[in-house]
Amino acid sequence: MQPEGHDIELSVNGVQYRRVVEARMLLSDFLRHELMLAGTHVGCEHGVCGACTILLDGAPVRSCLMFAVQAGGHELSTVEGLSAASGELNPLQQAMHEHHGLQCGYCTPGILMTMTAYLKENPDPSELELREALSGNLCRCTGYQNIVDAMLKAAEMMRAAAP
């Protein structure tokens, strides 16, 4: 029995893709193994660790808890789309680098995506607010302190740069 394929069309980081997928294919697997956008990492496949977080129409979602077919017609953003075409890091990435906010780097893409959405919504968070926003992303290496510092700094940089 050949599983039924579904046509989907979606945009990732501004690029349009059209593919045929099985209904059960996870969005995380689709991004990683069909579109070869492997920067989105999979840590738990049950929606807890946050490593696979991407933006769906600007909102952070766990790509392991969605099927690819559900993303049809939507605009997605992943870690591959964060830095400028010139390769220059964006303020969040740069702050993570400056503050040593990553060690193994496996949880990092999910954290960057969660924080991209969060700092847009709350450009001037307190440390506690930021920690709460970060608490849906697990990191086993850093103890979070340097991530928190990096994100507070990134928020400050972006506020200063805002018109």
Next chain:
Amino acid sequence: MTTRFFGAPVRRNEDKKLLTGQALFIDDVELPNMLHAAFLRSQVAHARIRRIDVSAALKRPGVVAVYTADDLGSYWQPGPLLVPPPPIPGIVFDVRTQVPLAKDKVRYAGEPLAVIVAESRYIAEDALDDIMVDLETLPAVVDLEAALAGGAAVVHDDLGSNVASHVRQTKGDYRRAAANAHLILKRRFRYEHGISSPIETRGIVAQWNARGQQLTIWDTTQAPVFVRNGLAAILGLSERQVRVIAPFIGGGFGPKIMIFYPEEVTLPWISMRLNRPVKWIEDRLEHFVATTHERGQIHDAEIALAQDGRILSVRDVFLHDNGAYNPYGLTVPINSQCTMLGPYVIPAYDSTFTSVFTTLPIVTPYRGAGRQHGVFVIERLLDLAAHELRLDPVEIRRRNLIPPDAFPFNNEIIYQDFAPLQYDSGNYEPVLDKALAAIGYEKFVHQEQPKLRAEGRCVGIAVACYVEGTGVGPYEGAKVQVQSNGRVSLVTGIGTQGQGHFTSFAQIVADQLGVDVTEVDVVTGDTDQFYWGAGTFASRGAVVAGNAISAASQVVRKKALKLASEVFECSEDDLVIADGKVSIAGIPGKFVSLSELAQRANPMRGAVKPGTEPGLESTQYFGPPSGTTANGVHAMVVEVDPETFDLQILRYVVVHDCGTVINPMILAGQIHGGVAQGIGNAFYEKLAFDEQGQLLNASLADYLLPTALEIPRMELGHTATASPLNPLGIKGAGEAGAIPVGALFAQGIENALELARKGIELLEIPLSPSRLYELTRKDGK
């Protein structure tokens, strides 16, 4: 030589790849024609295998092969003993190592029974349900004491009991020392460590190239050279036919070294058999049972003290859970046994442990590797003794610290590296004082705490000391090579899992060769790039590989100077190496670039002189005679809610001495991460097994890894007592953050809730709000 980089908080070379999603992790390896494997795992902890019927699975479209233990034929054999027992007189040690796929018997829930190979992971997992397994369930062996009692089920039938090992080590004469004691305290302690749970699970990709007769394996291992050697041996290949690549690895913390995990040994065999690449990626639910744990020990410990609080002797008898198999030998319980001595003068010590087979997943080292257990016992004993003797908990520690003039300090027992447990160097009291100053100990105890108590708040303080044996042998090596484009290549055999090796190692090279740190390209964990080595474990990378790198860099520096002196027909003493070139001192315009020297070192005409080699390169090795001993003190102010037993850490201080520091930013990160794992271990993470040996909380929704809300801001301080055991003076730091946290929590919570006054003692880890509720009720239920 100027040290522009060594010792500086240099930002990491590897960050950009990781921040832009361009680093290669195991599941990013995509190969044409690749198959996917899924493992059928036992649902019960202990059973005889009657029959496994895979016929239905084989019929499923997309399934390529299904294998059980019988299909492996002569390839089926128990794994090697990774660490043989140290030469301790009189020890009992029975080794029973894990097997590729269970045959006859299963010994833990999660042990693999069969492997399915299919065109996609989805199909492979579908087919798991097609396999029919007929098991005769046996009683599980979960409780350590029950495991040793008469009539207990036996995990390895041929042994006749569940004793895996029995080891006694002594120093001095316990009885004689205790005879003069003013106070003898005896307690039972239980300490459980959990799982390392890196955010990336394990995985392996194997690719057999039949034409080239070459096997390439991508593996989330911390020890690629060991894996290469071991797999070559069992596959009947030469080492040169096997290439093991440890790519970027999403955290390791110990369990990513095991020689071999069942998946590690079956995938290469499958790839050779089917002549197709095959991938297996562990899912999180598998990870809870298929990757090794650390788990528990039960200690019956006794301390004898003089009236002034000086330790006279310590006696300890403990049980250690090593799970169903013991491929890692005695490393974890030996670490517990040795680390219990801590930074203290303990004239007499008598320690005996029994390591017990249970029907639970395998125990191997996880960050701290048994040291937590020992530190917990000695630190708690000192707290209890301080209370009895009406001494301040800090004062009793201070009185027992090894004085600075007593180094090297010989503890007279054997450590996990087979060398005598001798502390190389240290200056412990300033570390304690620095921690006390940073936490504001005196002010808190005398001013703040009384005020807080008057307000009805339960805020406590805790101070715990520890040592950590680090930087053990056998050896590591490094090859430093100037490329003809002027960049410098550094390759070493160890793997890397986030420790910043691409930067700290580059710093060592950059200073020696006068190049920028970003001009050093570091390769780790590829056995075709560097042939020899051991791996990243036991806080040894910076110490052992670092010194090899330094030695190789120095040789290359000398070669560069010599070549340049020939170019300029001048003395090497007149030359300066900086900014990617060698110039004549005082005449900056007169220079030759490293790039040009590299090309000259490989002449296209003329000969390489006898006694010299082509290339501006060197390979050097470093093997320390024994490990270095780092030390530290953690201090914490913690508030406990007396109703809910939830807690909040108000201040957290770590002062640490790991000798000479290569990169303080990376070091701080290691400490932060270690403390976070320690906090998880102390208060949030508990592997909950039922009596049948089933893990009840095998998901990240139920097994609680700490989040950004549980981990406090930490204040770090350092002292630096160089190690005399290596030229750079480095000691290891990877595990230090995690080691004393359990002891600190018990002390701090007791202090916050004034439990000593109520006659309640916290003698176990992990604690949790519900466990505190149980322990602080009068009936103890």
